[in-house]
Amino acid sequence: MTRFQLLTRPAPRGLLSMAHMSESVEKSKKPSRWFGRALKRRTNRRRGPRRSLWTSRLTRNIFLSNLIGLIILVSGTLAMNRFENGLINAKVDNIRTLSSTITTVIGEQATGFGGTAQLDVQGASQVLRGVNVPDGWRVRLHNKAGELVADTKVLSSTITTETLDPILEDIPERPRQDIWRENIRGWMDRTLHNMPWKKARRETLRRDLKLEVRSGLEGDSSYGPRYDVDDNLIVTVSQPVQRVSQVLGVVTVESNDVSSIVNDARQALVPIIGLAFLGMFLSSLALTLFISLPMRRLARAAEIVTRSAKKRDAIPDLSARRDEIGDLSLVLRDMTQGLYSRIDDIANFAADVAHEIKNPLTSLRSASDTLRVAKTEEQREKLINIIQQDVSRMDRLITDISKASKVDANLARETAKTLDVAEISENMVDFYQQTRAEEGPNVINATEIDPDNPVYIRAYETPFAQVLRNLIDNALTFSPDDGNVTVMVNKVGKRVVFTVDDEGPGIPTDNLDAVFERFYTERPKGASFGSHSGLGLAICRQIITAHRGKIHAENRMDNSGKILGARFVVDVPRQRPSEKD
Numbered sequence: 282m283t284r285f286q287l288l289t290r291p292a293p294r295g296l297l298s299m300a301h302m303s304e305s306v307e308k309s310k311k312p313s314r315w316f317g318r319a320l321k322r323r324t325n326r327r328r329g330p331r332r333s334l335w336t337s338r339l340t341r342n343i344f345l346s347n348l349i350g351l352i353i354l355v356s357g358t359l360a361m362n363r364f365e366n367g368l369i370n371a372k373v374d375n376i377r378t379l380s381s382t383i384t385t386v387i388g389e390q391a392t393g394f395g396g397t398a399q400l401d402v403q404g405a406s407q408v409l410r411g412v413n414v415p416d417g418w419r420v421r422l423h424n425k426a427g428e429l430v431a432d433t434k435v436l437s438s439t440i441t442t443e444t445l446d447p448i449l450e451d452i453p454e455r456p457r458q459d460i461w462r463e464n465i466r467g468w469m470d471r472t473l474h475n476m477p478w479k480k481a482r483r484e485t486l487r488r489d490l491k492l493e494v495r496s497g498l499e500g501d502s503s504y505g506p507r508y509d510v511d512d513n514l515i516v517t518v519s520q521p522v523q524r525v526s527q528v529l530g531v532v533t534v535e536s537n538d539v540s541s542i543v544n545d546a547r548q549a550l551v552p553i554i555g556l557a558f559l560g561m562f563l564s565s566l567a568l569t570l571f572i573s574l575p576m577r578r579l580a581r582a583a584e585i586v587t588r589s590a591k592k593r594d595a596i597p598d599l600s601a602r603r604d605e606i607g608d609l610s611l612v613l614r615d616m617t618q619g620l621y622s623r624i625d626d627i628a629n630f631a632a633d634v635a636h637e638i639k640n641p642l643t644s645l646r647s648a649s650d651t652l653r654v655a656k657t658e659e660q661r662e663k664l665i666n667i668i669q670q671d672v673s674r675m676d677r678l679i680t681d682i683s684k685a686s687k688v689d690a691n692l693a694r695e696t697a698k699t700l701d702v703a704e705i706s707e708n709m710v711d712f713y714q715q716t717r718a719e720e721g722p723n724v725i726n727a728t729e730i731d732p733d734n735p736v737y738i739r740a741y742e743t744p745f746a747q748v749l750r751n752l753i754d755n756a757l758t759f760s761p762d763d764g765n766v767t768v769m770v771n772k773v774g775k776r777v778v779f780t781v782d783d784e785g786p787g788i789p790t791d792n793l794d795a796v797f798e799r800f801y802t803e804r805p806k807g808a809s810f811g812s813h814s815g816l817g818l819a820i821c822r823q824i825i826t827a828h829r830g831k832i833h834a835e836n837r838m839d840n841s842g843k844i845l846g847a848r849f850v851v852d853v854p855r856q857r858p859s860e861k862d
Contacts, residue, residue: 348561377518381520383409388523400530409436417536420433425498493531493533596617638679652665698742702728723766724768728769738777747820747824756782757783767781780850783847790836797819797834
């Protein structure tokens with residue numbers, strides 16, 4: 282803990298001294314180019330048309346941020362590359378198994394050996410007829426010349442019979458949900474089909490049946506996804522039919538049901554996409570109503586407040602929300618009231634300053650005019666004393682006005698510190714005892730706090746020192762030369778109470794609160810006129826209020842009701858030892 286400083290450095294509460302005002306006026310005559318451009322942009326923004334709620338950037342950001350997840354879901358549903366690739370690989374394995382079985386059986390049924398081996402076309406056709414080919418599959422057999430000799434599409438002898446629906450005179454209208462489902466499916470298929478990367482993939486995997494057959498006759502197998510002339514996705518496997526090492530033909534197996542399976546999977550996700558879109562829209566709408574709209578109301582209300590002082594209550598009270606926007610509305614309301622209070626204080630303070638300065642100026646003018654026509658040395662000496670007193674009064678008044686105008690600015694620049702109250706009172710009393718004149722009241726420290734259990738407060742060191750100095754100086758003024766000024770600090774619950782007692786005549790009961798008003802100068806009989814500016818106690822209240830404390834005055838009385846002197850009480854919050862920095 283550092284030694285408590287006794288120097289004061291007060292600052293303004295939005296109150297400008299005359300010199301500061303004149304300096305600001307001179308600076309405002311030559312604004313910088315940057316300031317001019319910024320002011321122009323701000324003016325244009327205020328005069329320009331207000332953006333609507335649905336075109337504001339905040340609303341767009343809300344909808345776009347919620348739309349990202351939906352876009353990812355839809356894109357994944359449309360692409361489904363992983364699912365499609367897995368399905369294709371599974372199809373290739375199944376088709377290769379079937380193709381290997383067919384080529385093995387046909388190769389064993391072939392006649393002859395070596396160069397005389399011949400493909401048994403009739404036996405191969407019987408084999409293909411006996412194979413259980415799934416729906417959507419097709420098996421073709423080509424001979425050594427590359428000619429098609431067998432095809433399950435032609436060999437199939439299955440006849441399907443169904444009962445025809447009765448003839449209806451009035452054809453019922455299709456349900457709307459079916460129409461919507463068909464339209465959505467068609468849109469999804471067209472969208473996916475026309476994607477550039479899909480077109481490039483189709484051209485890369487375009488099927489060439491002759492090339493597959495030629496490759497098979499050379500003894501090589503080919504398999505994988507292909508696209509036919511109608512842009513339908515098929516999975517093909519081409520394997521050579523061999524007897525020992527002689528290639529007798531090529532079996533080609535293909536499946537064209539991959540696209541239908543993928544499309545069915547996409548259709549199953551359509552309701553989920555619809556629910557996701559509905560959730561996105563409702564979420565965006567809720568965020569817009571509960572965030573964007575209240576922020577818009579606060580912005581418009583703040584603009585109204587800046588244009589008219591009569592609309593200072595235009596900012597809505599949203600504290601019932603119990604969230605950050607509710608807190609923002611309370612802060613804006615408090616800030617608005619505080620700003621207008623300071624504006625009112627500036628106006629009142631300027632009027633009070635003009636009135637207080639005018640009095641000594643009038644006295645100076647009168648004394649200086651009378652001095653010219655004074656006839657005796659005694660009259661001149663008396664007038665010179667009056668002039669000196671008025672000059673001192675003006676000097677003291679201007680000094681105190683400067684201090685009062687800088688209180689809030691100093692509080693804003695200061696950093697709150699943890700202070701030991703016992704050390705505060707001890708250092709303050711030591712200062713006055715060391716600077717005490719031979720004749721004058723004595724300052725006594727009556728604080729009794731256990732050194733092992735120190736008491737701390739959180740305060741701005743320099744301004745708080747100014748408060749105690751103002752109270753002690755005020756008490757010394759009204760105490761007799763042989764009297765005492767007692768400084769005492771007590772801990773009362775979660776508060777710390779400073780008291781400064783004097784042995785003067787006390788304060789009139791009706792003026793116990795008025796003594797804290799600016800330019801209060803009523804003095805008891807015998808006190809010299811003009812020795813106080815009436816701002817010291819007002820500065821004290823201003824500083825203590827900034828510390829979330831209270832200050833009041835009272836009279837000390839004995840049992841008979843006789844006034845023993847005045848007492849000033851400062852009550853500030855106590856800081857716990859665990860909160861000490």
